[in-house]
Amino acid sequence: MMRLGEIAAMRATVDEAWRSEIADRVGGRWALDPGSLRWWRSSASHVFVLPDGVDERGVLYVRFAPASDPAGARLAQGAALQERLRERSAAVAGPVVSRAGRVVERVPTAAGEMVAAAVLRVEGEEYDVDDLDEARAFAWGTALAGFHRAAGPAGAAGAAQSPRHDADLEALGADPDPRVAAAARTVRTASRALATGPTVVGHGDFELDNLRWRSERVVCFDLDESGPMPAVADVAAATRDVFDDWASNPGAPGLLRSFLSGYEDASGVAVDHRALIVHRAAVAAGSAAAVARAVGEPGPPPEDLAELADRLREHEARERQVLVTAAALLG
Structure with a gap:
C-alpha cells in the first residue's frame, strides 16, 4: 500500500x-x-x-x-x-x-x-465469503490452480522455503508486544523446517475481491503482488479470510478444505496444513508491516484520511492477532 x-x-x-x-x-x-x-x-x-x-x-x-x-x-x-x-x-x-x-x-x-x-472492466458476479458454499470454494481453488498452470513454471524449489515476508517476521521478532515477538520467532523457526514444495508464478492476492465469476469461470485482476513464490504461499494469500474461520476450528470441514480440495484436484499438489499456517502467518506479518509503513509518517494523518488511518490500524491489529493465533496452531 x-x-x-x-x-x-x-x-x-x-x-x-x-x-x-x-x-x-x-x-x-x-x-x-x-x-x-x-x-x-x-x-x-x-x-x-x-x-x-x-x-x-x-x-x-x-x-x-x-x-x-x-x-x-x-x-x-x-x-x-x-x-x-x-x-x-x-x-x-x-x-x-x-x-x-x-x-x-x-x-x-x-x-x-x-x-x-x-x-x-471485468464483467461477472462479485462474491464475498458469505456468498460462498463448498462448491464455489472448490471452484475457487480450481481457478487458482488454473492461474498457476497458465503462468508457467517458476523453477525448482529448494530444500526449504522461507515465507515471502521473512524480513517482516524477523523485524516483528523484536516487537514491543511480547506475544507478537514470540509468535514471529516461532513462525520463522517453523519455516526453516518446511518440506520442499513446488514454486509457481503466483498471483499473490487471489482473494475474492480481485475476482469476478462468470458461472464457473473465474476471472482475476490486480496482479501487483504476482511473482515467483511457493505454491502454498499463494494459497495462503488467497484464502486468508476463510483460513481465519478455519483457525478457530481446524477440525471442521468447510470452505478452506473445499478450496484446498479444488486446488489439489486441478494441480495435483496437496497443500500441507502446517506449511499453510506458516505462510498465512507470513502474510499477516507482511500486511501488518505494510500498514505500519503506510501510516507511520511523522505526525497525525491528513484530516480527510483519519478514518482510513483508523481502519488500517484496525486491520494491522487483526493481522498481528492472526500471527499469534497461527503460532499457537504450530505448537
Whole structure:
C-alpha cells in the first residue's frame, strides 16, 4: 500500500467531480479526453475509471503509482504478467495498450513520474465469503490452480522455503508486544523446517475481491503482488479470510478444505496444513508491516484520511492477532 501522504497528495488534486489533472495527463497516453477519468480509489495504486458510454472500448480502469515508490514497480510487473497471460487465453482482465502500443507507460506529471497501466472492466458476479458454499470454494481453488498452470513454471524449489515476508517476521521478532515477538520467532523457526514444495508464478492476492465469476469461470485482476513464490504461499494469500474461520476450528470441514480440495484436484499438489499456517502467518506479518509503513509518517494523518488511518490500524491489529493465533496452531 502507498503511504497516506502520497494518497493525500493525490486526493488534493481531485475536484468535486472526481477529476484530476494528474489522471488527465496519464489518460492522455490512452487517448482519453481531459476530464473523462473519475477518481475511484487510492491504495496499492491510484485508480481512475472511465465511465460507461464515454469510449467505444468500454469501461476502463487506469491505474498508476509513483515510479519512485515500490508500488510503481509492482504495478509494472503485474501488468507485464497480465499481458503474457492474456496472450495464453488465461482468465485474467484484458490489458489495454496505449497509443504507443505499450501495456505499461511511464508518464511525467506535476506530481512526479508515474508508472501506469489500463485494463478493461471485468464483467461477472462479485462474491464475498458469505456468498460462498463448498462448491464455489472448490471452484475457487480450481481457478487458482488454473492461474498457476497458465503462468508457467517458476523453477525448482529448494530444500526449504522461507515465507515471502521473512524480513517482516524477523523485524516483528523484536516487537514491543511480547506475544507478537514470540509468535514471529516461532513462525520463522517453523519455516526453516518446511518440506520442499513446488514454486509457481503466483498471483499473490487471489482473494475474492480481485475476482469476478462468470458461472464457473473465474476471472482475476490486480496482479501487483504476482511473482515467483511457493505454491502454498499463494494459497495462503488467497484464502486468508476463510483460513481465519478455519483457525478457530481446524477440525471442521468447510470452505478452506473445499478450496484446498479444488486446488489439489486441478494441480495435483496437496497443500500441507502446517506449511499453510506458516505462510498465512507470513502474510499477516507482511500486511501488518505494510500498514505500519503506510501510516507511520511523522505526525497525525491528513484530516480527510483519519478514518482510513483508523481502519488500517484496525486491520494491522487483526493481522498481528492472526500471527499469534497461527503460532499457537504450530505448537
